[in-house]
Amino acid sequence: MSTRDSNEVPLTPVILVGVDFGLPNFDAELEELGLLAQTAGLQPVARVACKRKAPDAALFVGSGKADEIRMLAQMHHAVEVLFDQALSPAQQRNLERHLDLPVNDRTLLILEIFAQRARSHEGKLQVELARLQYLSTRLVRRWSHLERQRGGIGARGGPGETQIELDRRMIGESIKRTRERLSKVKRQRSTQRRQRERRDAFNISLVGYTNAGKSTLFNALVKARAYAADQLFATLDTTTRQLYVAEAERSVSLSDTVGFIRDLPHGLIDAFQATLQEAVDADLLLHVVDASNPGFPEQITEVQRVLREIGAAEVPQILVFNKLDGVAPEQRPLILQDTYELAGTPVQRFFLSAKSGEGLASLRQGISALVPRVQALSMTLVNDVEFPPDSV
Missing domain, CATH: 3.40.50.11060 (GTPase HflX, N-terminal domain)
Structure with missing residues (x-):
């Protein structure tokens, strides 16, 4: 039974x-x-x-x-x-x-999966756009039961072809409307970002392969209750909270973003540009890695590829090797803080368990030490920019 x-x-x-x-x-x-x-x-x-x-x-x-x-x-x-x-x-x-x-x-x-998980208005719009773009290439198979018939001399096509043409037009109009609504959301986000810049805000984004534990780390750092689960794409909508950085004596904005995955559809990357813009505009990325997954090097490579594709490759990173509690005792690192090479550049790495809290204090200290340095570097770069004479 x-x-x-x-x-x-x-x-x-x-x-x-x-x-x-x-x-x-x-x-x-x-x-x-x-x-x-x-x-x-x-x-x-x-x-x-x-x-x-x-x-x-x-x-x-x-x-x-x-x-x-x-x-x-x-x-x-x-x-x-x-x-x-x-x-x-x-x-x-x-x-x-x-x-x-x-x-x-x-x-x-x-x-x-994205359609099932999207909760915010923006997330639903992004999923709908990607779905429509995918569907527009599948119109032929959607109406394969309507056979194309040939009539007399000069007659071509048939009911199937007519239905395909109608569907293509309707989907094209839906894509146009959805793009316009997303553009409005992007303008709203741009306004919010300008307001944060005027407040001298420092923005940190969590990025990483899906199911690396980003949301669990987010909750542990800011004492939030964002949804976290041991499954792929548990988080789709960006969540932002304030994180107090003791050494810098200030608060920073911490954002949890959608996870990446191998062969992420290009339509989704395009459609989720507004959400991923949080990573592009961040001052610092916490790149979360599942240390218990033997395929983590390939996952790091995939995340770096997507970051390049969305224009966030130059944003400073800290590597966070999460899920230390899932690593076998004989494979645990001897030290919980070292460096790891990304594209030939040494990057700070912290081993921790967001679930148990082990190593979390060291990451907080690392963020505290890095925030003033990154901010000083950003100001130097801005001051060194030469604007053309006719620029405003």
Whole structure:
């Protein structure tokens, strides 16, 4: 007899598929895709990983592997197939016909999670824009049941083509409206930033790979109650609180931002530019790393890549190796404060556990010592800027 609560919604069984094209850091166990699926309320029941030199133009994995996936889905009663890589609209359509099941990719999965988690008006707008941009490339498969028919001489197209044209126009108008509403939000944020600058505010942003413990550290530093959970993308909306820095004898603004992830959809990076602007405009970044994850070097690289993409690569950083309580005793560092090279530059690193509080005092002292130095450097850079004669 099942022990599941009668009111609990059963999880949707899905098959996970990943293809190794010889690129570094391939997740052969599809662990991250599985965590994403569970975060979205899905239950992985089987995993398929294969190697190919290049994607199959029609079915991405080839017909033989597609047949294997279909048999696995029937065996495990799966109702959906998830791919770890982005699929083209044609590949997605062909796979759905071959497998007779809905097929989605990592991009849509991340979009679905963001749609579930967004709470603020701005967050919902950003998710909607990214979803519309993704959907606009999938219009062909949305209306594949309406066959394109050919009539007499000179007649082309059919009901399917007409519906696609209508949908494309409606989605285009929705994208335009959403962009305009986001632009208004950005202007409001810009006004708020100017007000902070007039108050001589110092801004610190928490960045890092998703589930590195940013929100837990945020709560520990400012005694806040921001939502924190051991899951991917627990935080989407930026939260800002005041943090008192003893050595500098002042308060600074501390912001918790959305986590990064490998292959973050470019549409999401563009759509979340307003939220990520907190990191771009920060005076200091606390780059939080999951020290208990053996793949942390790759995660650091991915975060640095996204920071470059959004224009925040030059913002000073402190590396915070969190989750020290999850590191095996024989692998614990001998000292809890040292330096770590980022792009050839030594950066201060602190080992701590935001959950237990171990090492938190050292980080506070490090921030206290660094704030005056970063602020002095910022003032020097501003004073050294030469403005053209006609500038205002």
